[in-house]
Amino acid sequence: MSEADSQLLLARPIDVANIGVDLFADELEHQRVHVSRVDWRPPAEDTEDALGRLALQAADIARANDLALERIEDAKPLLVGVGVAGQLLPGMSERTLLHAGPPITWPDMSGPLRGAIIGAALYEGLATDPDDAERQARAGAFEFSPCHERGAVGPMAGVVSASMPMCIVENETHGNRAYCTFNEGLGKVLRYGANDAEVLDRLAWIRDVLARVFARALERLGSPIDLRSMTAQALQMGDEGHNRNRAGTSLLLRELLPVLLELDEPSSDVVAAARFIAGNDHFYLNLTMPAAKASADAAAGVERSSIVVAMARNGTEFGIRLSGTGGRWFTGPSGMIDGLYLPGYGPEDANRDIGDSTITETVGLGGFAMAASPAIVRFVGGRAEDALEATRAMYDISWGESRSYQIPALGFRGTPVGIDCREVVHTGLLPFVNTGIAHREPGVGQIGAGLVEPPMEAFVKGVRALAECV
Amino acid sequence: MSEADSQLLLARPIDVANIGVDLFADELEHQRVHVSRVDWRPPAEDTEDALGRLALQAADIARANDLALERIEDAKPLLVGVGVAGQLLPGMSERTLLHAGPPITWPDMSGPLRGAIIGAALYEGLATDPDDAERQARAGAFEFSPCHERGAVGPMAGVVSASMPMCIVENETHGNRAYCTFNEGLGKVLRYGANDAEVLDRLAWIRDVLARVFARALERLGSPIDLRSMTAQALQMGDEGHNRNRAGTSLLLRELLPVLLELDEPSSDVVAAARFIAGNDHFYLNLTMPAAKASADAAAGVERSSIVVAMARNGTEFGIRLSGTGGRWFTGPSGMIDGLYLPGYGPEDANRDIGDSTITETVGLGGFAMAASPAIVRFVGGRAEDALEATRAMYDISWGESRSYQIPALGFRGTPVGIDCREVVHTGLLPFVNTGIAHREPGVGQIGAGLVEPPMEAFVKGVRALAECV
Numbered sequence: 001m002s003e004a005d006s007q008l009l010l011a012r013p014i015d016v017a018n019i020g021v022d023l024f025a026d027e028l029e030h031q032r033v034h035v036s037r038v039d040w041r042p043p044a045e046d047t048e049d050a051l052g053r054l055a056l057q058a059a060d061i062a063r064a065n066d067l068a069l070e071r072i073e074d075a076k077p078l079l080v081g082v083g084v085a086g087q088l089l090p091g092m093s094e095r096t097l098l099h100a101g102p103p104i105t106w107p108d109m110s111g112p113l114r115g116a117i118i119g120a121a122l123y124e125g126l127a128t129d130p131d132d133a134e135r136q137a138r139a140g141a142f143e144f145s146p147c148h149e150r151g152a153v154g155p156m157a158g159v160v161s162a163s164m165p166m167c168i169v170e171n172e173t174h175g176n177r178a179y180c181t182f183n184e185g186l187g188k189v190l191r192y193g194a195n196d197a198e199v200l201d202r203l204a205w206i207r208d209v210l211a212r213v214f215a216r217a218l219e220r221l222g223s224p225i226d227l228r229s230m231t232a233q234a235l236q237m238g239d240e241g242h243n244r245n246r247a248g249t250s251l252l253l254r255e256l257l258p259v260l261l262e263l264d265e266p267s268s269d270v271v272a273a274a275r276f277i278a279g280n281d282h283f284y285l286n287l288t289m290p291a292a293k294a295s296a297d298a299a300a301g302v303e304r305s306s307i308v309v310a311m312a313r314n315g316t317e318f319g320i321r322l323s324g325t326g327g328r329w330f331t332g333p334s335g336m337i338d339g340l341y342l343p344g345y346g347p348e349d350a351n352r353d354i355g356d357s358t359i360t361e362t363v364g365l366g367g368f369a370m371a372a373s374p375a376i377v378r379f380v381g382g383r384a385e386d387a388l389e390a391t392r393a394m395y396d397i398s399w400g401e402s403r404s405y406q407i408p409a410l411g412f413r414g415t416p417v418g419i420d421c422r423e424v425v426h427t428g429l430l431p432f433v434n435t436g437i438a439h440r441e442p443g444v445g446q447i448g449a450g451l452v453e454p455p456m457e458a459f460v461k462g463v464r465a466l467a468e469c470v
Numbered sequence: 471m472s473e474a475d476s477q478l479l480l481a482r483p484i485d486v487a488n489i490g491v492d493l494f495a496d497e498l499e500h501q502r503v504h505v506s507r508v509d510w511r512p513p514a515e516d517t518e519d520a521l522g523r524l525a526l527q528a529a530d531i532a533r534a535n536d537l538a539l540e541r542i543e544d545a546k547p548l549l550v551g552v553g554v555a556g557q558l559l560p561g562m563s564e565r566t567l568l569h570a571g572p573p574i575t576w577p578d579m580s581g582p583l584r585g586a587i588i589g590a591a592l593y594e595g596l597a598t599d600p601d602d603a604e605r606q607a608r609a610g611a612f613e614f615s616p617c618h619e620r621g622a623v624g625p626m627a628g629v630v631s632a633s634m635p636m637c638i639v640e641n642e643t644h645g646n647r648a649y650c651t652f653n654e655g656l657g658k659v660l661r662y663g664a665n666d667a668e669v670l671d672r673l674a675w676i677r678d679v680l681a682r683v684f685a686r687a688l689e690r691l692g693s694p695i696d697l698r699s700m701t702a703q704a705l706q707m708g709d710e711g712h713n714r715n716r717a718g719t720s721l722l723l724r725e726l727l728p729v730l731l732e733l734d735e736p737s738s739d740v741v742a743a744a745r746f747i748a749g750n751d752h753f754y755l756n757l758t759m760p761a762a763k764a765s766a767d768a769a770a771g772v773e774r775s776s777i778v779v780a781m782a783r784n785g786t787e788f789g790i791r792l793s794g795t796g797g798r799w800f801t802g803p804s805g806m807i808d809g810l811y812l813p814g815y816g817p818e819d820a821n822r823d824i825g826d827s828t829i830t831e832t833v834g835l836g837g838f839a840m841a842a843s844p845a846i847v848r849f850v851g852g853r854a855e856d857a858l859e860a861t862r863a864m865y866d867i868s869w870g871e872s873r874s875y876q877i878p879a880l881g882f883r884g885t886p887v888g889i890d891c892r893e894v895v896h897t898g899l900l901p902f903v904n905t906g907i908a909h910r911e912p913g914v915g916q917i918g919a920g921l922v923e924p925p926m927e928a929f930v931k932g933v934r935a936l937a938e939c940v
Contacts, residue, residue, distance in 0.1 A: 236708055236845045237707040237708045237716065237717050237720075237845075238706055238707045238708050238717075238878070246707065247707050247708075247717065247720070249724075250707075250717070250720040250721060250723075250724050251720060253720075253723065253724050253727055254719075254720050254723050254724070254748050255748075257723055257727055257730070257744050257748055258741055258744050258745045258748060260727070260731060261730060261731060261737065261740055261741045261744055262737070262741055267731065267732070270731055271728055271731045271732055274727050274728050274731055275728045278724050278725075278727055278728060373878075374878035374879045375706045375707075375878040377878075378882075383881060384878050384879055384880070384881050384882070385881075408708070408843075408844035408845040408847075408848075408854050409844045409854055409879055410854070411853060411854050411855070412848075412854070
């Protein structure tokens with residue numbers, strides 16, 4: 001190990017990570033030192049120069065990372081209300097269609113993203129039928145942009161158009177906001193690329209009824225909902241904040257129940273909205289995501305910081321942004337998901353990894369909080385112990401531990417938070433992501449869920465870019 | 471080990487329990503046999519004759535226990551409605567006051583139970599003031615009887631009087647019913663022996679408003695609530711079904727939300743009822759308890775069975791009933807609770823263990839399901855690993871494993887269920903009970919929560935009585 005390398009390791013306030021030969025770990029454990037054993041993988045190829053250059057700045061980077069992590073941790077994301085995308089998000093024309101992940105053009109889009117783009121065009125009345133929408137898309141009649149670049153996040157295809165209602169999350173500490181659509185439920189839904197009449201009718205109902213009832217309920221509550229606190233509670237109740245949202249959705253409903261009862265809106269609308277939320281365990285995901293985005297955005301732009309502030313996939317590419325490298329995306333091919341399939345489907349039907357929901361992993365939830373959610377393995381595969389192990393492994397690539405997101409089964413240890421891009425490249429250990437699986441053809445919907453590895457390439461590019469600006 | 475002893479052990483379909491010397495366990499584990507290591511304690515004194523006699527009937531007892539366990543497991547407790555104690559429970563006069571635990575007379579009652587008796591007398595208009603109620607109690611003017619002997623269960627003091635509203639739980643499989651009052655919330659409440667105007671006003675409101683709204687909501691649901699299924703879900707969400715009921719209460723509210731919105735009752739009543747339930751994490755306990763009672767009662771009366779079908783405490787004595795010994799109670803002194811106290815209180819303020827809530831442990835919940843609820847240690851003390859260990863230990867004294875109550879952290883293994891009285895005496899391992907701590911003086915309320923060991927004496931008496939009738 002070079003002196004630069006040891007400097008890098010010493011600058012990190014972690015327990016011992018044993019990489020490779022077990023004898024050393026055995027001896028340390030014998031001395032009651034906590035050792036995390038990780039599969040050793042060599043640092044990604046051709047990164048030694050970049051890592052070396054960063055190692056020379058380890059102390060400065062450590063200070064920058066402390067600041068970035070402090071911002072993530074101090075963020076207080078509050079659900080403050082509901083608005084309309086066209087009025088809330090910057091630069092939204094009526095022909096703007098936002099999507100999940102890093103930037104992408106029509107020819108490169110996968111089936112589910114194309115399906116969702118077509119659906120949104122129909123929903124906005126921009127096209128007469130799917131063929132017309134596709135022709136226009138090909139001809140460049142729509143403006144495409146990542147949600148992330150307009151302050152929003154979207155699960156799966158993540159398509160947002162001007163008239164869609166958005167939940168508004170405000171980070172009280174730093175004053176920034178983030179936005180997300182309402183969760184449509186499972187099955188045939190826009191975010192999995194479905195776009196038939198059933199899907200469009202539901203979107204219209206969400207716009208005309210659900211958004212209004214939800215907005216009035218939030219107003220009547222009198223004070224905004226503290227999403228960090230609610231998610232922290234949900235983690236004590238078996239959620240991990242990405243693919244298991246049953247507790248979060250239940251806690252949200254419990255909070256809203258009294259005000260829903262007092263709402264001065266047509267009773268049939270209130271009942272329909274309440275039934276819709278109560279019938280959809282994932283409703284809360286679309287609040288966790290903007291809460292995570294509002295927290296991670298607060299950590300962006302810290303010079304020299306190697307902390308990842310966004311991870312997102314468009315179904316073709318996976319991209320990350322680092323705190324210290326501004327708005328640049330570093331990308332690699334989106335991965336195939338290893339998981340459990342619904343009856344009748346298999347890996348050959350699966351689309352590549354897609355969606356902005358990895359913003360949850362970015363702030364210490366999802367794959368990083370799996371130890372809080374042993375029941376998640378029924379959904380994504382594996383054994384309960386794997387859920388514990390996933391979280392344990394993530395401490396090795398994370399800058400700190402969450403003060404608010406605690407894991408009962410690990411003695412209330414905070415979840416690992418603040419992915420250090422250098423450590424991903426250095427250890428070869430990629431962030432754990434648990435996610436839904438979309439059918440590769442538009443219009444089918446979800447066919448499973450599982451675990452996926454991001455491409456190392458994205459992190460290597462990030463490390464090299466950071467090395468050039470320190 | 472005598473031949474009778476080995477027959478006893480062989481008749482049980484369990485993994486290896488290693489009692490005492492570790493060498494044997496080490497060797498078995500080396501051979502990949504699952505071994506539970508238990509602290510060895512000698513069998514309770516003077517029980518060898520009784521255990522020996524029972525061992526000679528081991529095969530018959532095994533068949534009886536299989537049947538009793540099958541009945542607990544097959545029971546399908548449904549929340550079917552709300553009624554009034556005086557009309558529902560057998561032999562309730564207007565001067566009947568039921569209490570938790572085994573039979574007890576006024577002179578032997580502890581502070582909280584006396585306080586609750588006084589409160590119930592005032593609530594029923596049987597006394598003009600607390601002194602008058604106490605005089606009458608001393609003079610024998612009230613009929614005291616255990617809840618358990620009238621088909622009911624009550625948390626803590628568990629006092630039930632004629633005009634109290636009761637939740638009705640029906641075991642669809644076997645047709646029997648069990649009843650429980652509504653949970654009053656925390657703080658100054660009747661079940662902890664408080665009896666001032668605030669307590670009595672709340673009881674009147676529960677009778678006049680909450681019970682009506684809750685009853686109408688259940689009617690409007692159209693089909694009864696399957697409590698086994700709801701509790702099983704709650705166990706996947708960090709509840710253990712006795713002292714942590716946040717998930718159960720949240721799931722119940724989620725189920726009731728749509729019908730509450732449509733209720734044809736004064737809106738202010740519905741809102742007040744909803745706020746009351748939403749504000750009380752323990753609301754669901756008073757449904758888990760009668761569900762457990764309805765299940766355990768179905769297993770009572772199986773000749774020769776050594777399975778415990780009730781465990782209950784009156785604040786002075788702890789009593790059990792066995793399936794094979796009819797309605798007899800076997801008792802010993804109620805234990806002191808080892809736990810966490812609210813600020814300003816300590817062990818010197820604590821009453822002895824009290825309440826019928828140990829009916830949850832009787833069917834594989836509570837202390838037996840603690841591994842599902844690592845967060846419970848924040849409430850009852852200890853470390854997260856202790857919660858896992860508590861459940862693991864209980865397999866050694868249980869006849870089987872629950873099909874419905876599964877523990878994610880143990881790879882979805884069913885909770886230990888069906889306490890075998892013989893094994894408790896034989897191994898010296900007492901059932902784990904987690905419970906609230908009442909102040910020893912009436913009127914103060916809950917001052918903590920913790921773990922308590924039942925008295926071995928009760929199990930010894932049970933084993934001797936069973937040995938006499940096989």
